[in-house]
Amino acid sequence: MSLVVRNALIALGITIALMVTIAFTVNYLNNARIAELSTIEDQLSIDTLSLDTQFSLLETAPCDSIASSTTLISSLADLGSRLSYTENQLGTDNAQVIRLKQQYSLLEIRDYLITKRLAAACKTKPVTVLYFYSNAGDCKDCDKAGYALSYLHDTYPTLRVYSFDYNLDLGALQTFIAINKVKQELPAFIINDKQYYGFTSLADLENQFPKGALSTSTSPR
Amino acid sequence: MLYAMSPEVAAYPFLFIAIFFESFVLVTLLSRPARAARARAADAATPSVAIIVPCWNEEKTVAATCESLLALQYPKNKLEIILVDDGSTDTTAHVMQQFVQYPGVKIITKENGGKHTALNAGIAATQAEFIGCLDADSFVEPDALHEIIPCFTDEKVAAVTAAMSVHQPKGILQNMQHAEYIFGITMRHSMSSINGLYVTPGPFSFYRHSVIKELGGFRYGHQTEDMEMALRIQRAGYKIENAVRARVYTKTPSTLATLIKQRTRWTSGFLRNVLGEYRGLIGNRVYGVLGVLILPGALLAIASSILLFFLALYQFTDHAVAAVSIRAGIPLSYAFIPHGSFDWFYFPANFFLLLGAVMLLASLLLITTGKRLSNTPGKLKAGFVSYLFLYGLVMPLWLLRATSDVAFGIRRGWRY
Numbered sequence: 001m002s003l004v005v006r007n008a009l010i011a012l013g014i015t016i017a018l019m020v021t022i023a024f025t026v027n028y029l030n031n032a033r034i035a036e037l038s039t040i041e042d043q044l045s046i047d048t049l050s051l052d053t054q055f056s057l058l059e060t061a062p063c064d065s066i067a068s069s070t071t072l073i074s075s076l077a078d079l080g081s082r083l084s085y086t087e088n089q090l091g092t093d094n095a096q097v098i099r100l101k102q103q104y105s106l107l108e109i110r111d112y113l114i115t116k117r118l119a120a121a122c123k124t125k126p127v128t129v130l131y132f133y134s135n136a137g138d139c140k141d142c143d144k145a146g147y148a149l150s151y152l153h154d155t156y157p158t159l160r161v162y163s164f165d166y167n168l169d170l171g172a173l174q175t176f177i178a179i180n181k182v183k184q185e186l187p188a189f190i191i192n193d194k195q196y197y198g199f200t201s202l203a204d205l206e207n208q209f210p211k212g213a214l215s216t217s218t219s220p221r
Numbered sequence: 222m223l224y225a226m227s228p229e230v231a232a233y234p235f236l237f238i239a240i241f242f243e244s245f246v247l248v249t250l251l252s253r254p255a256r257a258a259r260a261r262a263a264d265a266a267t268p269s270v271a272i273i274v275p276c277w278n279e280e281k282t283v284a285a286t287c288e289s290l291l292a293l294q295y296p297k298n299k300l301e302i303i304l305v306d307d308g309s310t311d312t313t314a315h316v317m318q319q320f321v322q323y324p325g326v327k328i329i330t331k332e333n334g335g336k337h338t339a340l341n342a343g344i345a346a347t348q349a350e351f352i353g354c355l356d357a358d359s360f361v362e363p364d365a366l367h368e369i370i371p372c373f374t375d376e377k378v379a380a381v382t383a384a385m386s387v388h389q390p391k392g393i394l395q396n397m398q399h400a401e402y403i404f405g406i407t408m409r410h411s412m413s414s415i416n417g418l419y420v421t422p423g424p425f426s427f428y429r430h431s432v433i434k435e436l437g438g439f440r441y442g443h444q445t446e447d448m449e450m451a452l453r454i455q456r457a458g459y460k461i462e463n464a465v466r467a468r469v470y471t472k473t474p475s476t477l478a479t480l481i482k483q484r485t486r487w488t489s490g491f492l493r494n495v496l497g498e499y500r501g502l503i504g505n506r507v508y509g510v511l512g513v514l515i516l517p518g519a520l521l522a523i524a525s526s527i528l529l530f531f532l533a534l535y536q537f538t539d540h541a542v543a544a545v546s547i548r549a550g551i552p553l554s555y556a557f558i559p560h561g562s563f564d565w566f567y568f569p570a571n572f573f574l575l576l577g578a579v580m581l582l583a584s585l586l587l588i589t590t591g592k593r594l595s596n597t598p599g600k601l602k603a604g605f606v607s608y609l610f611l612y613g614l615v616m617p618l619w620l621l622r623a624t625s626d627v628a629f630g631i632r633r634g635w636r637y
Contacts, residue, residue, distance in 0.1 A: 004415050004510045007252060011245035018240060022575045029570045036566060082566055089571065147547040151555050202550040 033086050034096050040079050041103050047072050048110050063122035072111055073160055077153060079104060080163060092135045102170045108162045109176055115160060127209065128160040130190040132182055136167055145187040145199035152206075156214055229573045232532055235525035236576045242518055243583040246411045250590065255414035259465060259594065263364065264371035270427075271301040272353040273343030275336050279357035280311045282472060287320045289360035294367060302326045303343040308333025313357075336423075337439035337446045344430070344438055352428050354447070359424035359471040360388060368467035369427050379432040379459035380451065381467075382409055382418065383425040384595035388470035393607045394480060398473045400604030401612060404584065406465065406591035413463035417515040419495075421451040421461060425469040432459055443497075445490025452499045455511055465594045481619045485633070488523065488623035495520070496627070523620055530617035581609060 051072060083104055087097050112128065119126055131149055133142040146163070153161045164173060166186055182188050182195070189196040189208065196208045206214055249255060272290055276283050283304070290302050302325055306314045320326045329342050344352055351373060355361065365383060372381040384406045387399040412418055421428070426447060433439075436457060442449025451461055474480035495503065495516055503520070505512040548556035585605060592601060626633065 003252060003254065004514070007245060007248045007415075008514070010248045011241055014244040014248070015237060015241040018244075018579055019237065019576075022572060022579065025575060026570060026572050029568075033566060085567055089569075143543070143547045144549070148551065151551050154555070154560065 030086075030090060033082075033089070034100070037079070037082055037086060037100050040075070040082070041100065041107065044072070044075055044079060044107050045103070047075065048107055048114070051114055052110070063118070073115075074157075076104075076107060076111055077161070079107075087135075098168070101165060101168055102173075105164055105168060105170055105173050108164065109172055112160075112162050126158070126160055127156075127192060127214075128162065130180065130182075131161060131163045132166045132177070132186055132188040133163060134166050134186045139186040141199040142187050145189075145205070148199065148202045148205055151202070152214065159214070228532055228536060232529055232573065233576070235521075235529060236573075236580060238518075238521065238525070239580050240576070240583065242522075243580065243587065245514075246408060246587060247583070247590075249415055250407065250411040252414065255411060258372075258410070258414055258463070261371050263367040263466075265367075266370060267296050267299045268351060268370065268373075269299050269301075269349040270295065270351045270353060270366065270370075271303055271343070271347035271349035272355055273303045273305060273340055274355050274357050275305045275307055275339035275343070276309060276313050276317070276357045277307040277333065277336075277339070278309045278311045278313060280309070280313045280316050282358045283313055284316050284319065285360060286355060286357050287317075287326075290355065291320075291323060291326075292363050293361065293365065294363045297325055300325050300366075301347055301349055303346055304328045305339040305343050306330045307336070307339040335441060335446075336444075337441055340439045340446070344433060347430075350430055352430050352433060353425060354423060354428075355425050355469070356423035356471065359385075359469055361425055361470075362468040365425060365464075365467040365469060368464040369425075372462040372464050373427075373429060375460065375462075377458075377460045378462045379429050379454045379457075380421045381427045381462045381464055382413070382421050383467040383469045384410075384463075384465050384591075384597065385422055385424050385469050385471055386595070386597045386599075387473050390473070390599075390604065392475060393603075393611065394477060395473055395475055396603040397607035397611050397615075398480070399599075400588050400601060400608035402471075402473075403591040403595070403597060403601070403604070404588045404608075406595045406597070407587045408591075409463045410465040410591075410594060412510075412515065413461060415510045416455075416460045417510045418461040418463065419451050419455065419511060419515060419519075420445075420448040420491075421454075423447050424471045425467065432457075443490040443493040444486050445494060448487075448490055449494050449498075452494055452502065455508060456499065456502060466596060468595055468597060477615065477618075480615070481622065482633075484616075484619035485622045485626065488619055489626045491519070492523070492623065492627045523624065526617055527620050527624065530613075530621075533613075584608075 083097075083100055087094075087101070090097050112130070115126055115128060118124065129149065129152075131145065133139055133146060135142075149161050149163070153159050164176070166177065166182070166184065166188070180190055180195075182190070183197065185197045187197075187199050189205070191208050192210055194208070196205075199205065274283065274286060274290070279286075287302065287304065293300065302320075302323075304317045304320065304326065306317060306329065308331060314330055317328050321328055327346060329346060331339070331342055340354060351370070353366075353369070361383075369381050369383065372378060386402045386406070387395055390396045390399040409418060428450075432454065436450075436453050439446050439450055440453075454461060474483050502508045502512045503516050588601065588605065588608070591597070625631070
């Protein structure tokens, strides 16, 4: 075997080894991301159940649960952000991403229901936004709407934004969509029980919020 | 599915080939022939040598070039310095006259006919055993010749190249070229050990006089006479060696416009020579690694660089348009300021990025190796940074221009 052929074969071996190492590294990091998401979801699941239980236990003074609820929505938003990033990295058809999205959607629905119960019991008026989007390529304004909601949430931290993939195969979510009579005209918003479809601009979206709802001093109560 | 069909995927084969080639250079560098070449000691032998300096309007640099040649550590009775004024229209001829007093210095004045005619005029004026060429904007280390001569021990060696770097690099562009030239030192040293060189650069390449005569002297080579001669040497079955410690410093373009002009000339010259008269070398096993790997690889590198440039441009434009579009109407104070703190979770470690990082690390390794092998003085930090961030952006500019020149038959002047 000539020196050149030998060197070429060694170089080919090194290149393949590097490729395999990179592939393993990417796979390892993606698995670590999924594992971290699972851990966060498990914790959130416990927190949600705890809040639910706390609410039941404190029937005489349910409003003591509000502090826990506020912490929960912040964790839920962080999870949503990480899940969205992972979805971008791994693709919308990734089985693990879909499973995590299903769990996340369930947590969102449960948190939304608890928030409503707390609001009713404690006479508070939290501003909630149910946002329905699609990744199936049939919603050209969903990216803009999502970014505008991120801006509103970061600017007004007390705003409770719940995002749902309209096409996600999850019984509870489909029931939730049916109960709220959300039409497949995406992006769709339910802002404090009032429906709103389409996204034209941030200003138009802001106009849909109750007066005084969007201020940095908005209280959750 | 859309993820799998990402445009990035089109770049993977080219990145694979680039990493393969860098690995090949490194492996070859560690092989016995390259190690033997590095172990070769400077020789005390002093055969007769003539160094030709072809000049065309080089009034600013020719004096310093001559002075560096006069400082060469070599017996003066064995060394001729032949200054050829190729019809300069500035004061080059006048500057040259300052050196006529030195023993061994010859001055030839002729009508302008191109670099190859100037070299041939110099060759015709000497009987020296070895002939060197030095562009009039380059300067040599005093011991360089003692490093070059031992490379001719093998009778099949027809030419020897030196270790070229940038003379006093200033500014981001020259520092970028400095890193690139030092990368070239490693490449040239590695490839010479398997006879894979296809260019004998103007700054301080040497030739065996008898072979030059046999091959008929220099010819017009699409403004890349040094490349044409190297290809002719290879086609004739001779070898081209490299003296990795023979340091020569050359002036390089300081503006983007002049850099693009220079590199357009080099690239179009390469394409015209290789796809023209020397097409028979491509893929031909008779010419060893040069025919099978180096020339096809160089052509592929041009094609892939252009493709990767357009791919990157498309990706960047696509992302930029999307980013601006989704931020429309959002206050600028929020839209274009990063949010949150660093979190490993968001580190974009995808296959494409890591592959690119490996390629860049390998490039940095090859640059560092070149500096160490040649003992080139000076610092490389600025060169590293500018090479990493700038080279990939500017290189496609001359590649595109050169390929379109060749495709449409456009010919440009030497200095246009």
